[in-house]
Amino acid sequence: MCGIVGLFLKDKSLEPQLGALLSSMLVTMTDRGPDSAGIAIYGDGDGDKAKITIQSADPKKDFVGLEMELMRTLDSYLSIEVKSTHAVVTLPKDQLDEGRAAIAQLRPDVRIMSSGDAIEIYKETGLPKDVVSRFSVTSMAGTHGIGHTRMATESAVTTLGAHPFSTGSDQCLVHNGSLSNHNNLRRELKHQGMTFETENDSEVAAAYLTAEMAKGKNLGEALESAVDDLDGFFTFVVGTKSGFGVVRDAIACKPAIMAETDRYVAFGSEYRALVSLPGIEAARVWEPEPATVYFWER
Numbered sequence: 001m002c003g004i005v006g007l008f009l010k011d012k013s014l015e016p017q018l019g020a021l022l023s024s025m026l027v028t029m030t031d032r033g034p035d036s037a038g039i040a041i042y043g044d045g046d047g048d049k050a051k052i053t054i055q056s057a058d059p060k061k062d063f064v065g066l067e068m069e070l071m072r073t074l075d076s077y078l079s080i081e082v083k084s085t086h087a088v089v090t091l092p093k094d095q096l097d098e099g100r101a102a103i104a105q106l107r108p109d110v111r112i113m114s115s116g117d118a119i120e121i122y123k124e125t126g127l128p129k130d131v132v133s134r135f136s137v138t139s140m141a142g143t144h145g146i147g148h149t150r151m152a153t154e155s156a157v158t159t160l161g162a163h164p165f166s167t168g169s170d171q172c173l174v175h176n177g178s179l180s181n182h183n184n185l186r187r188e189l190k191h192q193g194m195t196f197e198t199e200n201d202s203e204v205a206a207a208y209l210t211a212e213m214a215k216g217k218n219l220g221e222a223l224e225s226a227v228d229d230l231d232g233f234f235t236f237v238v239g240t241k242s243g244f245g246v247v248r249d250a251i252a253c254k255p256a257i258m259a260e261t262d263r264y265v266a267f268g269s270e271y272r273a274l275v276s277l278p279g280i281e282a283a284r285v286w287e288p289e290p291a292t293v294y295f296w297e298r
């Protein structure tokens, strides 16, 4: 099982509703994955600011005082917005790497969920309705987003084992299925310098795409390579700062449905995830073909 949803907006007037639309799509998929849930939202990525979403098992201890300590360490102005177990650090774009290093040094127990110009990731164990309300996702605006509700197959039910996985700047991936060659691939990617937070197969898929894009491929090309190099069952929905992609393995036994109108492209594991979208009655609706890459870029 596992339930996946994704929404890529073409119509700017829908952007204030992105979090609400995606949340309700994800809640519809609750019975496909009761273990944990997560959501990635791409907000306005322009300007000179970048964002790091961090997570702590003990937010009182880790987040108190962090803003001041980071400002002192980086010698610049930044802000931290705490949302339950997560917090978003907004800092100057040219200090993103320095900021990540400072967080690791000042708060070794804090985990980085995502970083980049536009992405924020919120994920926890529990049901979609609890996760979206805990992080106030329904009030978030954005250009595109991806959600996942997990029934674990490959690694423990933990916050870090929840999807989406982000292994590169402004990148994220959710997965329905299980990969059979993830241990070998993990070993190869570690040799190339990638690091992993979990034993999860989907994290390996995310890292694989990051490594392919680092070679100069765009998201669509990286997904084409994934069809050849990843073994097992998969439906992936992936995001980059300006892109949104979908691919299924050659057997495509995991359910998937897509819809497109002038206003958006939407993905659901099942059609019921899409029924409340505006104008869905007039949308072009189709089942993505096996081993075929679907890719949109703004």
Ligand SMILES: NC(=O)CC[C@H](N)C(=O)O
Pocket (backbone or CB within 6 Å): 001, 002, 150, 151, 152, 153, 154, 155, 161, 175, 176, 177, 178, 179, 200, 201, 202
């Ligand atoms: N049920 C699934 O699709 C699980 C996805 C992935 N293998 C995981 O364990 O997280």
